[in-house]
Amino acid sequence: MAGCECPVLAGKTALVTGGGRGIGAATALALAQAGADVAVAARTEAEVQSVAEQVRALGRRSVAVCCDLAREDECLRAVEEASRELGGVAILVNNAGTARFAPMWETTGADFGLHMNLNLAAAFHCSRAVLPSMMAARSGWIVNVASSSGKKPYPKQGLYCASKAALIMLSKCMALELRDHGIRVHAVCPGAVDTRMSDQVHPERHRQGWIQPEDVASTILHLLAMPPHIATDEISVRRFMADPL
Numbered sequence: 658m659a660g661c662e663c664p665v666l667a668g669k670t671a672l673v674t675g676g677g678r679g680i681g682a683a684t685a686l687a688l689a690q691a692g693a694d695v696a697v698a699a700r701t702e703a704e705v706q707s708v709a710e711q712v713r714a715l716g717r718r719s720v721a722v723c724c725d726l727a728r729e730d731e732c733l734r735a736v737e738e739a740s741r742e743l744g745g746v747a748i749l750v751n752n753a754g755t756a757r758f759a760p761m762w763e764t765t766g767a768d769f770g771l772h773m774n775l776n777l778a779a780a781f782h783c784s785r786a787v788l789p790s791m792m793a794a795r796s797g798w799i800v801n802v803a804s805s806s807g808k809k810p811y812p813k814q815g816l817y818c819a820s821k822a823a824l825i826m827l828s829k830c831m832a833l834e835l836r837d838h839g840i841r842v843h844a845v846c847p848g849a850v851d852t853r854m855s856d857q858v859h860p861e862r863h864r865q866g867w868i869q870p871e872d873v874a875s876t877i878l879h880l881l882a883m884p885p886h887i888a889t890d891e892i893s894v895r896r897f898m899a900d901p902l
């Protein structure tokens with residue numbers, strides 16, 4: 658799906674959180690190839706500027722928003738800047754996330770707060786902020802990038818698993834509440850993806866056959882282009898040789 662213009666997405670405004678690298682950057686570029694204008698939000702200015710430039714090189718409009726999405730006010734600012742520069746957000750990809758893998762007794766209240774604020778609350782705040790324009794348009798897509806860790810317990814991942822499990826459930830409740838407003842909500846649950854996050858949390862694992870960021874991007878594009886009379890609430894993506902969830 659990634660790589661070709663998609664009539665239903667062409668000319669729409671997308672906001673991708675955590676769009677500076679990894680899955681978010683691949684998704685921003687796939688959306689631009691599909692014809693969307695894309696706002697790219699994350700903390701590292703050089704990365705969001707670089708992805709925004711790549712979006713522009715594909716012939717679409719873009720804005721880079723430098724922000725810390727672990728804070729509610731920054732989530733609201735990201736949506737406000739995206740909407741002001743590019744028009745009301747029609748496609749929101751809540752992708753920014755963090756992971757610190759450690760036994761529970763080695764994690765802290767600050768770790769708990771960061772996982773919940775970024776992996777869960779940021780999706781809530783950004784989604785609430787885009788709803789007025791989506792509801793007015795009676796159309797919109799919200800994609801929450803969760804994880805296989807939201808569906809299955811793994812050792813040393815209590816905070817990450819809990820935040821992603823909550824995000825999956827939030828997605829389903831939002832899908833239920835928002836369908837009457839023409840807004841579609843999906844959760845994507847990838848297994849381990851070959852990104853910087855995996856460099857940090859799985860440095861020992863070799864990467865043969867791993868999911869690539871572009872694989873997740875094309876799954877997201879598939880969800881966005883689904884026929885309007887059907888819906889997929891959550892979609893899991895795993896390495897071919899990994900166990901089904």
Ligand SMILES: NC(=O)c1ccc[n+]([C@@H]2O[C@H](COP(=O)([O-])OP(=O)(O)OC[C@H]3O[C@@H](n4cnc5c(N)ncnc54)[C@H](OP(=O)(O)O)[C@@H]3O)[C@@H](O)[C@H]2O)c1
Nearest residue numbers: 675677678679680699700701725726754804849850852854
């Ligand atoms: N990699 C995996 O194996 C895997 C598997 C399943 C699901 N996921 C999920 O996929 C999403 C993307 O992860 P990734 O693997 O692509 O990781 P990544 O390459 O590390 O990218 C994470 C992105 O989130 C941004 N981000 C982190 N903290 C932020 C903050 N406080 N405010 C704003 N932006 C922030 C990062 O930019 P800055 O640091 O510059 O802010 C970066 O753009 C995450 O939600 C992750 O949980 C990853």
